[in-house]
Amino acid sequence: MYRDVSSCNSYNYGDALYWDARYIQEAGSFDWYQRYSALRPFVRRYIPTSSRVLMVGCGNAVMSEDMVKDGYEEIMNIDISSVAIEMMRRKHEHIHQLQYMQMDVKDMSFFPDESFDCVIDKGTLDSLMCGTDAPISASRMLGEVSRLLKPGGIYMLITYGDPTVRMPHLGRPVYNWKVVLYVIPRPGFQKPAGSTSSAKSYLEPVPTTEKGLLLPGFVLEDPDSHYIYICKKMDETAELGNIPAYPLTSEVL
Ligand SMILES: C[S@@+](CC[C@H](N)C(=O)[O-])C[C@H]1O[C@@H](n2cnc3c(N)ncnc32)[C@H](O)[C@@H]1O
16 A cells, blocks of 8 residues: 655644644644635535535634535534644534534544445545554545445545555445546646636546546646545445536536
8 A cells, every 4th residue: 555755744644742732833724725615616516415524634624614604514523633623613613513523533433334425534634644554544544434424425535645646545445436536726826828728627527547547648737736536435236337426507616
């Protein structure tokens, strides 16, 4: 299994004490990688608002709050940092759609099997991939995610990790996930002069090889793009390739 250290600034990203200290220092809110406004087309496309959602490694991001403003009815937020969880619980005590629990994503035994329609992960698998024992941590985390998803449920991973470092984990047959990939530029990325691609093209899945890798010759407009992996837990009896998505209506876009 792969451990990608290319974008790890710190080996402490897998460590609760590191995150506690960071959240004490940086009170307020911060969304890693992308904000909800940019992710909304994907979230609305794959996750009905009535879904029971688990946000893993919520930190102090505004994402869950924005989802509730957009109509999402039930979001359970977990994080290994008790500092982040206490802060967020206090901040959102009046929002009944949001719940918070301090929990390690590698052991979510508090929740019974098939508890959630959707698990959203923005930067948490990435943190584990930077920590010690990265492949073992990733496998424990993804095993738990798989256990908690209902058949047909979606694990939405927003990450800097390209398919060469993420597909060896996501593509393990034991999960039986059908993976669809999107690539979006960093916020604020300026297209090179003369580029012809339109913003709408980011909303189309990227063609991949059988192993889920980018096709040879695929060019990233932004070399530091973010990747969105939509992993659908296939019903054992369902046919692979049959991945229903919610239409991209003008309301969603
Ligand atoms: C890169 S931050 C992303 C925070 C938030 N999802 C966002 O998008 O801004 C990673 C988060 O994962 C949490 N985390 C790291 N290891 C974890 C673990 N084993 N279990 C649960 N949360 C963890 C950290 O406390 C931190 O809040």
